[in-house]
Amino acid sequence: MRRYCSCDCILITRPRPNKTMTANEPSAFAAPNSALLDKFISIVGPANAIRDPNEMQGYLEELRRLYVGKSALILRPGSTEEVSEILRLANESRTAIVPQGGNTGLVGGQIPFDAGNEVILSLSRMNRIRSIDPDGNTMTVDAGVILEQAQLAAEKVNRLFPLSLASEGSCQIGGNLSTNAGGTAMLAYGNARDMVLGLEAVLADGRIWDGLRALRKDNTGYDLKDLFIGAEGTLGIITGAVLKLYPNPAERATAFVGLNSVQDAGRFFALAREASGNELTGFEILPRFGLEIVLKHGHDARDPLEEPHNWYVLIELSGREADGRCAACLEQLLGQAFEQELVSDAAIAASLSQRKDFWRLRELMSEVQGLEGGSIKHDVSVPISAIPEFIERANNLVTRMIPGSRPVPFGHYGDGNIHYNLSQPVEMDTDAFLAQWDAVVTGVHEIVLDLNGSISAEHGIGRMKRETLRKVKAEVELEMMRKIKVAFDPNGILNPGKVL
Numbered sequence: 001m002r003r004y005c006s007c008d009c010i011l012i013t014r015p016r017p018n019k020t021m022t023a024n025e026p027s028a029f030a031a032p033n034s035a036l037l038d039k040f041i042s043i044v045g046p047a048n049a050i051r052d053p054n055e056m057q058g059y060l061e062e063l064r065r066l067y068v069g070k071s072a073l074i075l076r077p078g079s080t081e082e083v084s085e086i087l088r089l090a091n092e093s094r095t096a097i098v099p100q101g102g103n104t105g106l107v108g109g110q111i112p113f114d115a116g117n118e119v120i121l122s123l124s125r126m127n128r129i130r131s132i133d134p135d136g137n138t139m140t141v142d143a144g145v146i147l148e149q150a151q152l153a154a155e156k157v158n159r160l161f162p163l164s165l166a167s168e169g170s171c172q173i174g175g176n177l178s179t180n181a182g183g184t185a186m187l188a189y190g191n192a193r194d195m196v197l198g199l200e201a202v203l204a205d206g207r208i209w210d211g212l213r214a215l216r217k218d219n220t221g222y223d224l225k226d227l228f229i230g231a232e233g234t235l236g237i238i239t240g241a242v243l244k245l246y247p248n249p250a251e252r253a254t255a256f257v258g259l260n261s262v263q264d265a266g267r268f269f270a271l272a273r274e275a276s277g278n279e280l281t282g283f284e285i286l287p288r289f290g291l292e293i294v295l296k297h298g299h300d301a302r303d304p305l306e307e308p309h310n311w312y313v314l315i316e317l318s319g320r321e322a323d324g325r326c327a328a329c330l331e332q333l334l335g336q337a338f339e340q341e342l343v344s345d346a347a348i349a350a351s352l353s354q355r356k357d358f359w360r361l362r363e364l365m366s367e368v369q370g371l372e373g374g375s376i377k378h379d380v381s382v383p384i385s386a387i388p389e390f391i392e393r394a395n396n397l398v399t400r401m402i403p404g405s406r407p408v409p410f411g412h413y414g415d416g417n418i419h420y421n422l423s424q425p426v427e428m429d430t431d432a433f434l435a436q437w438d439a440v441v442t443g444v445h446e447i448v449l450d451l452n453g454s455i456s457a458e459h460g461i462g463r464m465k466r467e468t469l470r471k472v473k474a475e476v477e478l479e480m481m482r483k484i485k486v487a488f489d490p491n492g493i494l495n496p497g498k499v500l
């Protein structure tokens, strides 16, 4: 992994006990016998099939070792046609398939269960940029292209592919689309779903759907690509995509702002939206305790402001022309915010390196929480106007449940996506703290739902939130989802035991 997580999430200090972690699903499938395994291997060739347990290891567990599984075979197809042959055989033989991209998912969707009867289909060899059209602002890629490679390919033709995650050095476009990833550019460009024009996917029975259309407008009935996006590999295998490209920003203006309350952060956000419209490309919040632990543990981290403040906002504006408009707009905005007493102090980045230092304070938030002992984490969203109420209610709840625990609510204010984290009390035993995981998560989720929010803002459902999904979705929604699953995958071979 190249960088630390700006979305927060990976640095849980140790795996927590969880019933779904050891569940032996999908028990309905028999383990493929050796004749069948040989047939699968002959599709990709022995060099692209992995059976050696040592070589398998990297595909069987994710970063945090929260999910560790077993697999009968790992296949690394080199083309859409090979994916098609694999699925045809899997469907005929009723073999369960687990699609895997860069294996950076945080909800266990890409990891097989421990029965050892599933075959992992890794897209990593399908990593070609198929074509780029700078005039049409599109790029057609294989699903296994690493996100950072896609960004670089766009940059080479002076365009921007704006999806940006801390895992971008490893995650793949197919995985990004299958999880409908969010990230730091969401405020200005939307999530992964918003950056796609067309898809190519292989259906459970092996048929190839060529939906690689580069059209901005196409109202020809149901939008099938949107079903595959966010489906976490349960409806088909994404093998290619037409992505949208955007003009490269020519200038940026960034400020680190101190505020008294999260309510003021909300009012400041509304003002910033009004004053800068689409030029507002970043609006992240940090609590004082978060900044304190960044300053304590972060190498060379420095508080840009002289006095401590209860809350901080990292705000960024981006413009298409290098004409100083963004800097002027930011200064004017801060002036208005001071007048209205929404902000107490602010530092504007005077150089690229200062801008990087400001962002580093935000990006270190996850890493440093790992150094403060156990941490219980949530990836939730609520309507933007409900963020202050959410944080206040959640803080009251968790500090009542675990006196001395230290809430660290931070993240993408402008998306309503708060990483509501809780660091353990200083003197508490870490295992005893983490034993409260389920109770805390249930309580926080209840508040989220009461505010019409979502239990998964950007990471998906996978294995981790499957049981919760059943509790929080209306029966009519679950029924529609189950019917879609059966229509696309009648034998249930695609990523069984995930999402539904």
Ligand SMILES: Cc1cc2nc3c(=O)[nH]c(=O)nc-3n(C[C@H](O)[C@H](O)[C@H](O)COP(=O)(O)OP(=O)(O)OC[C@H]3O[C@@H](n4cnc5c(N)ncnc54)[C@H](O)[C@@H]3O)c2cc1C
Pocket (backbone or CB within 6 Å): 001, 003, 004, 005, 006, 007, 008, 009, 010, 063, 098, 099, 100, 101, 102, 103, 104, 105, 106, 108, 109, 110, 123, 143, 164, 165, 166, 167, 170, 171, 172, 173, 174, 175, 176, 177, 178, 179, 180, 181, 182, 183, 184, 232, 233, 234, 236, 237, 238, 239, 458, 459, 462, 495, 498
């Ligand atoms: C450090 C770090 C930072 C992160 N930051 C963010 C963030 O800011 N925002 C965010 O949204 N997420 C974030 N994540 C989570 C993760 O990176 C994203 O979910 C990412 O989109 C997963 O891509 P992947 O290629 O690694 O997919 P994988 O982890 O391999 O798979 C994820 C899911 O997609 C399915 N899948 C993968 N490829 C395909 C395919 N081609 N066809 C069908 N199904 C497929 C898998 O079966 C699985 O269910 C972060 C993770 C880490 C480790």
